[in-house]
Amino acid sequence: MPIQLAPVAGIALRYGAVALLAYTASRYALPGRRDQRVEDAMDETPEGLTLRRDPEQMNASARWRRVYRIGRRGPGVEIDATGFARIKVRRLK
Template identity: 45%
Template sequence: MPLPLAPLIPLAVRLGLVATTTFALTRLVQSRVHPGRTDQRAEDALDELGEGLTLHRPADRSADPGDSQTNATARVRRVIRFRGRAYELDAGLMARFRLRATGE
C-alpha cells in the first residue's frame, strides 16, 4: 500500500522556508557583527580590581578647571551552588566619565 505523502508537502515547504530564513539571517548578522578583541592589559587590570564599588576623581586629571574626570570600578566575586554544582561568578567593571568644556 503506497504511503500518502501529499499531505506532508505543506509542512515540508514551511520547514524549508524557516530553515532558509534562519540561515540567511544568521549569515547577515555574522557579516555585520564586529568580532571584538581581547586586550591583555585590560584583562590584567580587571583581575587586580578589589571587590566592592569605588568612585573617585583623580587629582592629576583635573588640573584644568574646564576638564573633570570621574572613575568608577566595581567587582563582585561569588561562588553559587545550584543543584549540586558550584559556579564561580567574577564580574568586574571599570568606567570613566569625562566632561570637557568646549570653546563654543
C-alpha cells in the first residue's frame, strides 16, 4: 500500500514552521543574566503556592518539583519550576 503524502506533508510543514519560529526567536533573543541571589531565593522557596498581602502590595510564589523515572531504577529527570509575582498598586493624586 503506498504512503499517502498529504497527511505526512501537513505534519512536516507544521513542525518545520515551529522549528523556523524557534530558530528566529533564538537569533533575536538577548542573552540572559544569572543572579546568584535570585537562584538562592528560588532554592529556598517552599513547594506549593504562597500568597502574602501587605497594605501596598501583594506577593505570590509557587514551586513545583517532580521526579519522573522510566522503570523503578531506570534513568529519570527532575523538574523544578519556580515562579514569583509582585503586584504593586498605588493611588495617584
